[in-house]
Amino acid sequence: MESYKDIKMEDHHPMYFIDNNNFGVTNHSLISDYNINTSSLGFMELLGFHQDFYSSASAFELPKEENYCPAVCVSEEEEVKPSSVVPENQIISSTTVATGNVLNTPSTPNCSSISSEGHGDADGEVENHEQQNTKTKQQLKAKKTVSQKKQKEPRFAFMTKSEVDFLEDGYRWRKYGQKAVKNSPFPRNYYRCTNATCNVKKRVERCFSDPSIVVTTYEGKHTHPSPMNMMMSRPNCYPINPLLPSPGTFTLPMQFNINQSFNNLTSSNLAMNNQLDHAAFAAQGRRFCSNTEMLGDQGIDLQDLMPSAVLKHEYNR
DNA sequence: CGCGTTTGACCCGCGC
């Protein structure tokens, strides 16, 4: 029995159909325009999760209340368009991973044109308001020009059936914008990683055709470990999960058949499996931080580990 | 007071 099928698409971009019965992850979809076949980086690495965390994330049992939506096939060039109606024949009732051809770009160079901000007062030079306005606009324009030249960051998206719009993934995000989506009553929210050195962005929007589906799109690669990852690396600090026998040791999900599934995975397949863990991890967030005692013993502020939204959710229970 | 959210304005790319 095969645990997954490698179906070649028209132009050698494979699409993986993974039998969810053999994985601990249930019915969640992941749509990626990140070409894993030409890169050594997996989904979690893209997000900055490190290898030692992979196994721990795999050990998480998906909460029963989280229902991951059926997958949607997308073409390599196609953006994820949650507002559009998804044809029935493109819905697969198992975990699906689609890949595209966006390049894995190196980290973007610093923008030197905007580094002069705030240095104008040093020589006592005074500019009038109009000049300053012009300067600001020019700087903005230069900034835009530079950003235009830089290559597209790798992007991927996954769809999750959830009542909550914002799915926790272990990182802290700051909302920087919200836009109404054409032909959709649901707005699109824009988030940016709160880490100053990290320029990862995240778009969250609700599917127009199925409001219960949340589409999360990540752009870029985290340049730092997640707060959650840091917590995992601490001894005596582990998730509250009955599947975990003891701190520091991790189990594979009950449904995961090592002999039949794991050995069949290529390295890239494994990377994608790690990617799937991300969604599981996001769903696990609430349970993960439910025990404040373990955090207190480590001298860690709970807020440093989980975004406020999670904490609010937890406290309101 | 610091941090995150809200929201109107602005810029840019694209199609017509």
Added chain:
DNA sequence: GCGCGGGTCAAACGCG
């Protein structure tokens, strides 16, 4: 050139 839609900025505001 113009209008539209997507993406971003940044001031104002709210909250703990």
